[in-house]
Each structure stands twice: as structure tokens, then as C-alpha cells.
Amino acid sequence: MILNRELSWLEFNRRVLMEMEDLTTPILERLRFSAIFASNLDEFFMVRVAAIKNQISSGYEDVDPTGLTAREKLELINETVSELVDLQYKMTMSQLETLREDGISLIRSAEFTPSILAQLEKKFSLEIFPVLTPMAVDFSRRFPLIANKSLYIGVKLLIGLEPKLAMVQVPSVLERLIKVTDCKSNVCYVLLEDVIETFIDKLFLGHQVLATCQFRATRNGDINIVEDEAEDLLMVIEEAVKLRKWGETVRLEIGQGEDPWLLKVLQDSLMVEAKQVFKVDGILDLTFLFKIKAPKSLSKLTKAPYKPKRFPIIDKKNIFKTIREGDIFLHHPYETFDTVVDFIKQASKDPHVLAIKQTLYRVSGDSQIVKALAEAAEKGKQVTVLVELRARFDEENNINWAKKLEQRGVHVIYGIYGLKTHSKITLIVRREKNKIRRYLHLSTGNYNDQTAKVYTDMGLITCNESFGSDASMFFNMVSGFVTSVNTSIMSVAPFTLRQKFNDLIDREISHAKAGHSASIIAKMNSLVDLEIIERLYTASKAGVKINLLIRGICTLKPGIEGQSENITVTSIVGEFLEHSRIFYFENHRKSEIYLSSADWMTRNLSRRVELLFPIEDATIAERILYTLKLYLADNQKSWQLTSDGKYDKITNSKHPIKAQDILKTLEYTSNKEYINQIKSIIESK
Incomplete structure (x- = not known):
């Protein structure tokens, strides 16, 4: 159905x-x-x-x-x-x-x-x-x-x-x-x-x-x-x-x-x-x-271009020092993509950086990131870049960048046989006091400084060792002949990601059947995978409350008695293109938040190389959860899907909430303060 x-x-x-x-x-x-x-x-x-x-x-x-x-x-x-x-x-x-x-x-x-x-x-x-x-x-x-x-x-x-x-x-x-x-x-x-x-x-x-x-x-x-x-x-x-x-x-x-x-x-x-x-x-x-x-x-x-906010806490001269003090969470375009560009630029110039590895799916025509990778290779660093040649309608741009990178000494990989690489990951290997430390950037969106101004995406910069170990495994997989991958906290499509989502949904079903509160909030671009849809129907029938924020295609039918009455599907269309993929699972008071490059589409789960990664910092996870709640409270740019495939506009003129506009106005001093601002807005309305 x-x-x-x-x-x-x-x-x-x-x-x-x-x-x-x-x-x-x-x-x-x-x-x-x-x-x-x-x-x-x-x-x-x-x-x-x-x-x-x-x-x-x-x-x-x-x-x-x-x-x-x-x-x-x-x-x-x-x-x-x-x-x-x-x-x-x-x-x-x-x-x-x-x-x-x-x-x-x-x-x-x-x-x-x-x-x-x-x-x-x-x-x-x-x-x-x-x-x-x-x-x-x-x-x-x-x-x-x-x-x-x-x-x-x-x-x-x-x-x-x-x-x-x-x-x-x-x-x-x-x-x-x-x-x-x-x-x-x-x-x-x-x-x-x-x-x-x-x-x-x-x-x-x-x-x-x-x-x-x-x-x-x-x-x-x-x-x-x-x-x-x-x-x-x-x-x-x-x-x-x-x-x-x-x-x-x-x-x-x-x-x-x-x-x-x-x-x-x-x-x-x-x-x-x-x-x-x-x-x-x-x-x-x-x-x-x-x-x-x-x-x-x-x-x-016309409207003046929105100017993203910069982080006051980041040491511009040594971003690695800031990362060691704690994970950095980024929500674009509200927070500037320049942080990611600066991260890679610093790595390209830092004499202690030994290697940079990155996946590129869509990049801009004048990419500062690509230029930094080329400069790093010329300085003698080991630079490996997976350029996805089959990124639809960006093939020609990616071919041009791939050739230029190779000419500058970058080791370029042209994807994996039979699979399109859609993951968004950068790994930087740095020598620090006679030991090796790995720094990562993981994201829901592309390394494109232009689309980062108009697409909403989330990213994480971390030096968590478990993440670093998984990242090394991932890059060994995409650059070699590996047909499987053994990671500890990240899930990789097409090998383990589908099963991870199945397990997370099944766990909520078990909690609901045991009489516990159970809920899922998932935000993505599209939902079409039949196996996932059937599992969501099963979860709904078991009593799991499911809120889906799906910008584009959704083939699931919500609100059908005995089938999907516990599922709502909301689409937000506004000034920025909603592009982030966020997955929240209540897990009986031990909630978990994940970010991913993947939608719930068969191509993402079975025919592409994708990544799902957990948010382990509790404050960052709470901030993402309240951002999801703000999206769900939007009553100006939201549309709700009905079971016949049509969408009804959600409006409330007395207590208007426009999530994107609110996120543009929030001031950043800390993640805790950010959460409090969103809480007060939702509660006051």
C-alpha cells in the first residue's frame, strides 16, 4: 500500500x-x-x-x-x-x-x-x-x-x-x-x-x-x-x-x-x-x-543574501586544538561552511599533517577545498580523493576536477565498481607528540561551498578515536578490493546500513510491545524503499509514534487506520532547500541521534556507498533533537501528507512558527544556550 x-x-x-x-x-x-x-x-x-x-x-x-x-x-x-x-x-x-x-x-x-x-x-x-x-x-x-x-x-x-x-x-x-x-x-x-x-x-x-x-x-x-x-x-x-x-x-x-x-x-x-x-x-x-x-x-x-554565523569558540590559527577540546557541530547555512573549508585549508598547510583523504560527490566550479587538496599534495602530503564521476549532471565538472587533481599529484579514485559513492567524509591524519591522531569531518551534504549557502545540512568535526578508526577502515574499503567493511560505530551502505536501520526500527517496536513509550523522528529528502516502509507500517501498528519530515518524494501512505495511523509525514519548503538526513530513536529513555548521507531510498541503501554516524556528544544530540522539534512545530512553511497523496498546508496565524527564519535569528554562544532559545520559542507559542 x-x-x-x-x-x-x-x-x-x-x-x-x-x-x-x-x-x-x-x-x-x-x-x-x-x-x-x-x-x-x-x-x-x-x-x-x-x-x-x-x-x-x-x-x-x-x-x-x-x-x-x-x-x-x-x-x-x-x-x-x-x-x-x-x-x-x-x-x-x-x-x-x-x-x-x-x-x-x-x-x-x-x-x-x-x-x-x-x-x-x-x-x-x-x-x-x-x-x-x-x-x-x-x-x-x-x-x-x-x-x-x-x-x-x-x-x-x-x-x-x-x-x-x-x-x-x-x-x-x-x-x-x-x-x-x-x-x-x-x-x-x-x-x-x-x-x-x-x-x-x-x-x-x-x-x-x-x-x-x-x-x-x-x-x-x-x-x-x-x-x-x-x-x-x-x-x-x-x-x-x-x-x-x-x-x-x-x-x-x-x-x-x-x-x-x-x-x-x-x-x-x-x-x-x-x-x-x-x-x-x-x-x-x-x-x-x-x-x-x-x-x-x-x-x-529582493531579499538580501543571508550571512551565516561564525563560531566564536574556534581557534582560527589552530582548529585542531579546538577539535581536541570537543566535537564541533555545524548546521548549514545558519553556521558558515567556511569552518569546513578552513579545516581542510589548515590541514593542507600544517607540517604535522601526514595525509588527507576525502570523498567528493558535488563540488562548486571554483572550489577552495579542491585547491587546498592540490596544494597539500604539492607539499608532499599523502592526498587521496574519491571523485564520484557519476554524480548526475555534475559528471563534467567532476571529470575536470579529477584531472586537475591528478596533475597536481593527488591520488584520485574513480569510485567503486557497480556502486555510486555518495558519502561525505574527510579524514586528516596528523602526527602529534610521537603519536598519530585522526581528525574527521562527516556530513549530510556535499563539499560544495555554493550550495552550502542555500541547502540545510548538518556536519560534525571530531577527533574521536572510534570515528577515526572507522574512517580508516572506510577509506581502505573504497580504495582497495574490499567487498565488506567492519566498522564499530559507523554503518556503511550497501554492507551494514540497511540492517542498522532495520535494527533501530525493530528496537522501537520491541519497546512499544513491552508497553514503553516508543517514537521515531526521521528527516530526509525522500522515502521510497519498500522494506523500510513495511517496517514503519509494522512499527505504527505496534504503537510507535513516527514523525517523518520528508521534503520531496514519499510513497508511504500515512493516517490509514490499522496500518499507519501513528505516522505523520510533513514537508517543509522554504527559502533554503531542506537537505539534512537526521534520525532520532527514543530507545526507552536512552535516545539516539544519527546523521547520514543516505535517504530511505533503495538506491541509497543497496546501490550506493553511504554513511550513517551517531552523535555521541549528549549536548549536540539534544540540540539536533530540539531542531527537529522546531521543524515539527513549523506552521508557516509546512505541508502535511494525506493518505491520498495530496498535501495540506499547515497554517497558524495567531502563533506563527517559521523554522528556517527562527534558525536564522538564533545567536550562538554554546549548544546549551542554543537549545534554550529553541525551547523558549516552542513553549511560548
Whole structure:
């Protein structure tokens, strides 16, 4: 008894879209949620819809755990996407009108005045025209390869007595938003594609332009590697990334009011079924909304970037001394990720550090951590980095970093055969007074200084010897031929993590059956693993109180009598992307808190290298527990899942609690004081 995974994901994206309704958020931030919705939907089609279309093409007719065939799923997806996209455009166009009233206008072709046309014609001739390449289609020139997610102008030309197709790619090397003057707003933008379409006849001199349309294709973007046949994984993935932009078309977006002949030619040429064609009443590819900026005079239209807090207790000159005095807990983005960067930078320069080992899944384009690792290797330290080449849509970035690190003397490991390494761990080996001490950073999130500003994640820096011993075992496993791992306090997927979760849930079931209070609080991105879901149903029936904080996909059905009436599922969608994975087990007055890189998804537990680690410091554990309680008390950005797969917004205007905003305002002097602040807020409301 579960919900459909794809439809659950679409409900998550609906919650993202509904953030546009929050009038307490500045308008440019609200429009940003429309761009996030659009970007999310692109990836959904490139991965999930592409996989379903592959099943249909291969004749796969089995039903999924919800009883749906691949074709039935695709039909439901198309219906839901059509409804959501209509809602997105209705909300976005309305808010763009409001933005115009506030002083920033986006002007479409129909509104081009003679003055604006004169400006654009000059810009077109000098800057745009030289970059464009018109592509004709006839018996001697086949239909061109349409790049994934690129905008195009389709053109219907009259050649002789027959219509012929031509097209122009809207170049991504040029800014899509073009500023113009002589309009009524403080700031006026026009779109690059509208400028090209306005002057399209200059590209086809001597021919009559009968009609034009703007269109965009989304292609299968998943990379499937047969590792048995991949002698050089780096080379194979490099080639696969290049081919991604030419995968099978899974969606065609086209502006409404299109010429029927153009639509048919494009649909036939791209081999797209009618149900995979989405006619858009507005601007294609709304990710451009990320780029709209407000001048200083209109600063009220946007939100100032949040500035994370720094720890006053950390010795900036010798972070190792601070770690020896006690574990350091970090909650990003509320506390700066610079602490982690500084930790690795100090290690790279410290003459007493002998070795640095790290896993990298997603890093930024200008990573200070990667630069520090390279410098450490050049100083003669033993530096080992596991770079996961198959981090979806980050393959190319990771390949580039891997090559640069190898050139600087870093020993680079390209993952483990058959498994994707998703763990977040750094091990630093340091000589201190004739003995070796190991320092670690463990986290729920990636070593990416940019996403750490907008993703909520938790991390721990420690020199606990048990952690250090397990970390050495872990890195020996990923760098050698080890097919199992024997750790004492950490659990490692795919070897011991699933069983650890099973044991922890079973223990709560035993406490409940014995008449003791039993409860679980789990926070993650997604829950889809059938074995875990069945265990949670069993726990619910035994009387275990289960609160799940799941940002995205959840296929578990809560609130069903006799099955899951003791389970609640809450999703928080706000300014920051909730990304931390936290697991609390009451354990009959001996509660335990764990952090992990893993969600409760089959891929995390069975097909990836993941880590789960306990929080042994009692004060840090209590702080994390009260943070969970604050999330559960949120009544402004929370949505509660119903048994039919829909989400109800939780609101309380009399006693509002917005967890992310509260966490932004809390002052850090100590973990104890932090806990007291959260306690007083929850109790006062």
C-alpha cells in the first residue's frame, strides 16, 4: 500500500510552485520559485520520464508496486504536468505584471515601440546577427540535431510554391535578458528570442517568412554505463556526457498559437507523441527568472543574501586544538561552511599533517577545498580523493576536477565498481607528540561551498578515536578490493546500513510491545524503499509514534487506520532547500541521534556507498533533537501528507512558527544556550 513515486515527486514540485503565493516574500524571490519549478521539471523529464519511455519502447508491461503500467504512469504524469504548467504560467504572468507595477518590466514583441525597435535593430545587427546560424531543412540538408533544453526559432519559409522548414538556435553564449531604455519602468528587459524572431527575415533574405514559432526539446539525460565493458571509466563517462544532449526527445515545448504545419514537422522530425507536446501560453524556459536583478533603488523587490554565523569558540590559527577540546557541530547555512573549508585549508598547510583523504560527490566550479587538496599534495602530503564521476549532471565538472587533481599529484579514485559513492567524509591524519591522531569531518551534504549557502545540512568535526578508526577502515574499503567493511560505530551502505536501520526500527517496536513509550523522528529528502516502509507500517501498528519530515518524494501512505495511523509525514519548503538526513530513536529513555548521507531510498541503501554516524556528544544530540522539534512545530512553511497523496498546508496565524527564519535569528554562544532559545520559542507559542 504505497503512493506512486513520480506523482509524489510532482506533488513536491507543486509545493515549490506554491511558494509563489507567499506575499511576505519579496516578488523577485517569489518568481525565483517559478524558475526552480521549471528547472526541477526539466530534470524530471530527463531522468524519470525518460526511464518510463524506455520501458514502453522495450515492451515492458509489468506493473509497478502501485499497480500501474509504464504507459498508465506516463498518462498520469502528462495530465498532472499539464495542470501544473498551466498553473505555473498563470501565476508567473500575474506576478510579472505586478513586477511591472513595481518598476521592472519584461516587454514582449507586441509592445515594442519605434524607439525600442530602433535600439534592438542596432543591437541585432552589431552583436546578435554575427553569432546566429540559420539552418535550412530540405532533401540535401537533413533535420539538424536539436540540443537538449536549448531554445530555437522554427521558421516556415515559402520556397517556390512549397513551405520549407528552417530554424535558428537562440545562442546560449549571449545574455537572454536585454536591457532597453525609453520605457515607463525603472528597468526594462526584452528577451533575446523575441529580438531574433522580430528580425528573422534578415536571416532569410529573398525568401518569404510565412510563420515562426519558439520551441524547446527536452531529451533523455540519464547516463547508463555497462561497467563490465568500461575499461576506462573516466573516458566512457566523458563520452556519455557528450552524447547526453542528443538523447531521445521526451518533451517538446512550443508557444501557443503555433502554425499547425510547423508543429507537425517538428513533432514528426523529433519523433514525439502528441501527449509529449506541451503548448505553452507564455515564455518558454522560465529559468531566465533567476537572472532578473533589481537596482539598488528597488532593493525592496529582493531579499538580501543571508550571512551565516561564525563560531566564536574556534581557534582560527589552530582548529585542531579546538577539535581536541570537543566535537564541533555545524548546521548549514545558519553556521558558515567556511569552518569546513578552513579545516581542510589548515590541514593542507600544517607540517604535522601526514595525509588527507576525502570523498567528493558535488563540488562548486571554483572550489577552495579542491585547491587546498592540490596544494597539500604539492607539499608532499599523502592526498587521496574519491571523485564520484557519476554524480548526475555534475559528471563534467567532476571529470575536470579529477584531472586537475591528478596533475597536481593527488591520488584520485574513480569510485567503486557497480556502486555510486555518495558519502561525505574527510579524514586528516596528523602526527602529534610521537603519536598519530585522526581528525574527521562527516556530513549530510556535499563539499560544495555554493550550495552550502542555500541547502540545510548538518556536519560534525571530531577527533574521536572510534570515528577515526572507522574512517580508516572506510577509506581502505573504497580504495582497495574490499567487498565488506567492519566498522564499530559507523554503518556503511550497501554492507551494514540497511540492517542498522532495520535494527533501530525493530528496537522501537520491541519497546512499544513491552508497553514503553516508543517514537521515531526521521528527516530526509525522500522515502521510497519498500522494506523500510513495511517496517514503519509494522512499527505504527505496534504503537510507535513516527514523525517523518520528508521534503520531496514519499510513497508511504500515512493516517490509514490499522496500518499507519501513528505516522505523520510533513514537508517543509522554504527559502533554503531542506537537505539534512537526521534520525532520532527514543530507545526507552536512552535516545539516539544519527546523521547520514543516505535517504530511505533503495538506491541509497543497496546501490550506493553511504554513511550513517551517531552523535555521541549528549549536548549536540539534544540540540539536533530540539531542531527537529522546531521543524515539527513549523506552521508557516509546512505541508502535511494525506493518505491520498495530496498535501495540506499547515497554517497558524495567531502563533506563527517559521523554522528556517527562527534558525536564522538564533545567536550562538554554546549548544546549551542554543537549545534554550529553541525551547523558549516552542513553549511560548
